[in-house]
Amino acid sequence: MLLAALLSGAEVALPFLGDFIAPGLLAALSALTVSAAFVARLLAQRNMKDGT
DSSP, X not given: OHHHHHHHXXXXXXXXXXXXXXXXXXXXXXXXXXXXXXXXXXXXXHTSOOOO
């Protein structure tokens, strides 16, 4: 769950680094971050216990 939260934060922060990172590298980092955050969210939800 913590990894999912950190990656979600990185998703938000990456566009602010656009002035410091080459556009191609920024696009690659963004794609990797979004993909990793998606997988981390899926794994975090799968491991949660259902309350019912």
